[in-house]
Amino acid sequence: MCDTLNNDYHLCEELGRGRFGVVHRCYSPVSSSSFACKSIAKRDLSSDPTDRRCLDVEPKILRLLSACPNVLRLHDVYDNDDYLHLVTDLCDGGDLYDRLSSSPRFSERDTAAVASQLMSAVAFCHRAGVAHRDIKPDNILFDSRGALKLADFGSAEVFGAAAEEEMSGVVGTPYYVAPEVLMGGYYDEKVDVWSAGVILYMMLAGVPPFYGDGPVETFEAVLRERLRFPTKLFQSVSPEAKDLLRKMICKDVHRRFSAEQVLRHPWMVSGGERED
Template sequence: MLLLKKQTEDISTIYEIREKLGSGAFSEVVLAQERGSAHLVALKCIPKKVLRGKEALVENEIAVLRRVSHPNIVALEDVHESPSHLYLAMELVTGGELFDRIMERGSYTEKDASHLVGQVLGAVSYLHSLGIVHRDLKPENLLYATPFEDSKIMVSDFGLSKIQAGNMLGTACGTPGYVAPELLEQKPYGKAVDVWALGVISYILLCGYPPFYDESDPELFSQILRASYEFDSPFWDDISESAKDFIRHLLERDPQKRFTCQQALQHLWISGDVALDKDILGSVSEQIQRNFARTHWKRAFNATSFLRHIRKLGQSPDGEETPRQGRCQGQVD
């Protein structure tokens, strides 16, 4: 279905604005109810004045979302434009962020992690089949559809997605800690960067801390470039060999040898019955609290360091030879 921008003088004639849900780099998201119905949406409100120079990013996000229809991907329902704003009416998801939900659980097992990763893999595999690379997969972009225990997980935030017209992309964007080695090296890259990010997420889901981390960003980048990580004792002692094998195939240094989404979906840890049933909630939730409470304030600093690293290679984040302010910086949060 083609979603044309619907013109309006005042968005409040279409939606009743209820409350603010959050804000991003250059937009605010509010809970809105469609007038004349009980239908609720998450309305992304983008002031046109902050769009100057970023129009391509937003047009790209709309172009991506228009093509997407999948049960595990947050849908774009409508697009409105007023003299001052652009409004994206997004499917409302109410279940909260991935880590928050894990912390609230009564129990949590490797099998639960396998089920979560399988859902995200299915969604990303679908995107890849359309030639779309998400480019910013991270736990904060994985949301639960509802607050109920059996809720599905949803992939959100396509602010950095690119439709892969040719075989490779050349714009370095993403969140440090989840970026693939080829991205840091400013090499042409493709769908394999999403698989790497899913490897990082899978690792965290099983132990509660990231595979690559250092207070020093140059050292963090060095770890990623070497694909240098461990399955540390005691945190990995009760995790199956199958889970570790799965992660090794996703955190493969060479993108040519790295699993595709389809290969990952066929791995026994996802498709079989080998993921363990042992409760690992205590250890994982303790590590999540310890390692991710700080990430919100560190993220802006990391974004700056990431761009500095890219510029040391003599290129801007958009793959151009001249160093100038990268347009990805505001998108890393």
């Protein structure tokens, strides 16, 4: 571990492991506060430039998004020959994956409460010229007060005037990836709206809209199948919620809503309240 990190923080128990690092709880004696420390061992990264770019991309993007209350806040960065350590907010309220596992179907009001915070984070990212590109329940965290924090920007990309080129490359997670990502070529930030729409669908229905027996079959379903609302799963879901899902999980990118349009949709504005 980096000596400077250990001078400023006491590392505590492990909280989790991901593709690019290990997360521990850490404690600051100066502020008497607890944080999370994501440690990436540089020796464990492959020589693939896509893997190694996370060392540069994530801290830069988290700094860029630091003003957003629904994005995981970066507090400190420690970098040496062996490790990159990112000290961030501690989100000890679990993640959305855990909540979906314990309660597969949410009420419309509870879904809208999550969706409002998630789409506020996505809209902020897009206004800053950042596409997350891997929005999924595992990357949606909650702090001790229940506030949502969008995390894990290792696959994020800058777009717009500040970008050197248009976004491309297959990144993301099978259930949540947008079809245009799988088709190759260039795409835009609306890939995040598709992913968020899939998450809203799962919260309301308890299952993803497109799935298969493995990643390949799931990718094929994303590309081939139409969005459906099975009566057994959606009989109690309002027309307004289904209308929003159609506009988010829309294969025609030009017709798909932007993050700002999602926030202005009547179902979102009403907080998921049904119209009588």
